[in-house]
Amino acid sequence: EAGVTQSPTHLIKTRGQQATLRCSPISGHTSVYWYQQALGLGLQFLLWYDEGEERNRGNFPPRFSGRQFPNYSSELNVNALELEDSALYLCASSLGAGIAEAFFGQGTRLTVV
Amino acid sequence: GESVGLHLPTLSVQEGDNSIINCAYSNSASDYFIWYKQESGKGPQFIIDIRSNMDKRQGQRVTVLLNKTVKHLSLQIAATQPGDSAVYFCAENNAGGTSYGKLTFGQGTILTVHP
Numbered sequence: 001e002a003g004v005t006q007s008p009t010h011l012i013k014t015r016g017q018q019a020t021l022r023c024s025p026i027s028g029h030t031s032v033y034w035y036q037q038a039l040g041l042g043l044q045f046l047l048w049y050d051e052g053e054e055r056n057r058g059n060f061p062p063r064f065s066g067r068q069f070p071n072y073s074s075e076l077n078v079n080a081l082e083l084e085d086s087a088l089y090l091c092a093s094s095l096g097a098g099i100a101e102a103f104f105g106q107g108t109r110l111t112v113v
Numbered sequence: 114g115e116s117v118g119l120h121l122p123t124l125s126v127q128e129g130d131n132s133i134i135n136c137a138y139s140n141s142a143s144d145y146f147i148w149y150k151q152e153s154g155k156g157p158q159f160i161i162d163i164r165s166n167m168d169k170r171q172g173q174r175v176t177v178l179l180n181k182t183v184k185h186l187s188l189q190i191a192a193t194q195p196g197d198s199a200v201y202f203c204a205e206n207n208a209g210g211t212s213y214g215k216l217t218f219g220q221g222t223i224l225t226v227h228p
Contacts, residue, residue, distance in 0.1 A: 035216075043157070045217070050214070104149075104156030107158045
């Protein structure tokens with residue numbers, strides 16, 4: 001069974017540009033979570049989607065947004081990129097609503113220059 | 114506010130020893146806790162979880178202890194192996210209110226196992 005897959009693996013953008021990160025959950029999982037892991041820091045919760053709806057949001061500015069598609073895959077968009085947005089962005093999925101035993105992907109390394 | 118922290122940022126042990134990784138949390142409403150292992154270049158991997166109605170849970174070579182009185186949990190790894198070398202994160206969640214679906218992670222402990 002395929003795990004959570006994220007694309008691209010690495011992404012380099014210029015300050016002010018927009019970045020789009022993609023996530024495919026484990027088959028059958030309806031919830032998708034996005035986390036930011038800045039260098040040397042723990043994971044910070046960004047967004048949670050379930051059944052196509054945004055269910056919860058972390059303490060990030062509105063330029064961090066996303067959506068979940070009917071096939072439960074998800075997209076994270078970061079507008080007006082800033083240097084401090086450079087981080088590993090991790091996606092996780094779980095069966096149904098709730099974070100219990102969420103499985104993480106390998107992440108997208110976003111570098112803003 | 115909510116926070117989960119670790120007492121020790123690094124832990125170095127010899128192969129075969131037992132390892133204990135500690136974690137403190139501040140949100141008394143937290144009712145679910147997870148330990149994750151993150152190897153270099155990979156996403157966090159679920160190790161073991163525990164709910165607040167328990168004080169101990171055992172898995173394969175791992176045990177999680179929860180002390181709600183002092184808001185502390187620990188991860189014990191028996192017979193630590195070089196493959197256990199990684200960063201270990203504790204995370205907490207409360208199933209109600211605005212925190213539903215959100216895990217609050219600690220900063221992580223780097224475990225290094227020497228052969």
